[in-house]
Amino acid sequence: MAVSARLLSTLGLKGAVVSLTAQFEAATGIRIDADFAPTLVLLPRLRAGEAADVVILTREGLDELVREGLVVAESQADLARSFVGIAVKAGAPHPDIATPSALRATLLVARSVAYSRLGASGVFFAQLLEHLEIASEINAKATIISSGFTAERLVSGEADLAVQQISELKQVPGVEIIGPVPRELQRPAVFSAARMASAQCPTDADRLLRFLASPEVASVLRDTGLEP
Template sequence: MANIVRLLSTLGLKGAVLGLAAQFEATRGIRIDADFAPTLALLPRLRGREAADLAILTREGLDDLAREGLVVAESRTDLARSYVGLAVKAGAPHPDIATAAALRTALLAARSVAYSRLGASGILFAQLLERLGIAGEVNVKATIIPSGFTAERLLSGEADFAVQQISELKQVPGIDVVGPIPLDLQTPAVFSAGRLTSAERPAEADQLLRFLASAEVAPALRANGLEP
């Protein structure tokens, strides 16, 4: 077990981590045993002392765990920035979402919009609907999922639009990412990694952390809709 590092990561980094796992194992001789879920789903697991060596969460979530003594504060490292975007099924018309007014019109016209209840993107989107004054109209026909990839609801036909971090939307084949929600309507999520104070393999965790923060992984992050 000495050459395995246990990682609990937010869904936003799933595509990048899975794509980089073979490279990490080949060059470092260490295998990644990873589990992925929204930050809000991972926090209670980590607070419940689920065994793990490294965590990738939103910066806010990681900071909370550091204050609680569960993450080594000096190990915290920002990895990537991510924006919330909107997707449609591949081949479907792309709505105009360039401005707040255009986005409002598009959301009202949609048969259903899929978004996540637990994810950071879902929380932001719910607040955005309130700001746009259309929460009631959109939510009455929305497809709200507890966790997972909202774009899967495009393939099933349950929704016309899917809203989530662009890095999460891009992990579902058969969809088109229209683009980010207007940047003046959102604050980008910062995903950060930190070693757990209870890590059984701290040296391996530190190697993975340095790898994920290195310049060599930047192309993989960008390919998955993230900004290094």
């Protein structure tokens, strides 16, 4: 089965995309070459001319590419919403994060909090710390990563709490998700897909997009921590 379409996807959908592209390949015989990174990492790669047929980015990131003419506007599809959550190492106590005041207290007593510098969740969390007026205290002891899964820092013992999209926290074995950040503090990320204007396999790309936006993928999205 030859490579027929290249997909660049934001890290937040990795769990779902790995499962869904396997289903797509089995059903169609079209192989998908997928690569994953935060949207803020993928955007400069795409602007520099990296080849891709389909992209999955945050809604804001995709809107930028639409304005720049790099994706086909008519091919856009919103796939899922994602909420930011907090995890601990498996077996560790689950501190209270149910309210803004409880979350604030929990963050302050943590030895270190792991979050991403470039991912959508990291941008959100940095702003949340400012809103809670604890940015200097948390960042003084934070474990900030450039990309990848923050929950890996729980397994390694570098942090007590990991903050990221719930769909990303679920990718790391050996951790437990306490729950989402309180809904009144959240700004859910919307992940959206489109065909690149420079797609080498536009027919296969459109077929993949129709599949990813179809109702039949909803259960996989939910199982990986996303809302269709």
